[in-house]
Amino acid sequence: GAVVSQHPSRVICKSGTSVKIECRSLDFQATTMFWYRQFPKQSLMLMATSNEGSKATYEQGVEKDKFLINHASLTLSTLTVTSAHPEDSSFYICSARTGARVGSFGPGTRLTVT
Amino acid sequence: KQEVTQIPAALSVPEGENLVLNCSFTDSAIYNLQWFRQDPGKGLTSLLLIQSSQREQTSGRLNASLDKSSGRSTLYIAASQPGDSATYLCAVSGSGNTPLVFGKGTRLSVIA
Numbered sequence: 001g002a003v004v005s006q007h008p009s010r011v012i013c014k015s016g017t018s019v020k021i022e023c024r025s026l027d028f029q030a031t032t033m034f035w036y037r038q039f040p041k042q043s044l045m046l047m048a049t050s051n052e053g054s055k056a057t058y059e060q061g062v063e064k065d066k067f068l069i070n071h072a073s074l075t076l077s078t079l080t081v082t083s084a085h086p087e088d089s090s091f092y093i094c095s096a097r098t099g100a101r102v103g104s105f106g107p108g109t110r111l112t113v114t
Numbered sequence: 115k116q117e118v119t120q121i122p123a124a125l126s127v128p129e130g131e132n133l134v135l136n137c138s139f140t141d142s143a144i145y146n147l148q149w150f151r152q153d154p155g156k157g158l159t160s161l162l163l164i165q166s167s168q169r170e171q172t173s174g175r176l177n178a179s180l181d182k183s184s185g186r187s188t189l190y191i192a193a194s195q196p197g198d199s200a201t202y203l204c205a206v207s208g209s210g211n212t213p214l215v216f217g218k219g220t221r222l223s224v225i226a
Contacts, residue, residue: 006157034213043203043218044158093157095213102146103214107157 003027004096006106013084013113021079021109023094029074030096034103035067038091050077084113116141120204120217127194128225135189135220137204142185148214149178149189150203158203162189194224 003026013019023033032051036044048064050056050071058064068080077096081088089112097103117140127133137147146165150158162171162178164187170179177190191198201221205214 032211036216043216044205044214046213046215049213091155099211102148102160102163105150105158105160110155 002104004030004094004104004106006092006094006109008109009107010110011112013111015085015113016083018080018082019084019111021081021092021094021111023077023079023096023106025075025096025104028096028098030077031074031098032096032103033071033077034095035069035077035079036093036095038093038108044093047079081111084111086113089113116144116206116208116215118204118206118215118217120202120220122220123218124221124223126223126225129194129196131194131224132190132192133194133222135191135202135204135222137187137189137217139185139187139206139215141208142182143208144182144206145209145212147178147180147187147204147206149176149187150205152201152203152219154201161202191222194222196224196226198222199224 005024007022035047038044047062048056048058050069052071052074056069071077093108094106095103119138121136148163149161164171164180175192180187201219203219205216
């Protein structure tokens with residue numbers, strides 16, 4: 001139980017385009033989803049927290065207009081990287097949970113911007 | 115602001131050795147602590163979860179301890195195998211509703 005999926009697993013896009021990453025809780029309803037970013041040989045850094053039906057809360061230094069997060073249902077959150085640049089190339093991982101339960105992590109999405 | 119530090123950053127050991135990975139955190143008011151494994155280019159695999167009221171957890175060859183008052187945790191791996199080669203991440207949560215704060219990880223190589 002508590003399975004989280006992400007799609008796509010890998011994406012390559014051109015600079016200036018937008019990319020959408022989906023995070024789904026497959027067998028539970030996720031009241032909260034977290035989006036993390038991981039640069040090579042670095043740890044996971046929290047980008048934003050989203051609660052179903054409300055606006056996401058972004059961490060300091062993360063541009064909310066560039067990284068659009070939508071959590072419209074209890075099983076789906078999306079992260080859209082708008083006007084992507086090569087420096088946005090990273091590994092994006094979501095985590096989903098219900099209430100105070102321990103969260104489950106998705107398998108991650110490798111984004112490469114050329 | 116919570117900060118998590120993991121030492122060493124990298125470790126290489128011969129197969130069969132027992133080893134200890136260290137994790138420290140600056141704010142002892144944690145809700146729980148988790149150890150994860152991450153293979154190159156992959157997501158996270160949860161290894162052990164220790165609630166703040168617990169002192170240790172064991173799973174197979176893995177044992178994690180928690181000393182909340184001193185802000186430390188250790189992950190003990192017994193009889194290491196080449197398949198244990200991966201990056202091990204330590205993460206803490208401040209409450210049931212807050213996200214995890216991760217350390218930078220320890221990159222482990224077990225040489226056959």
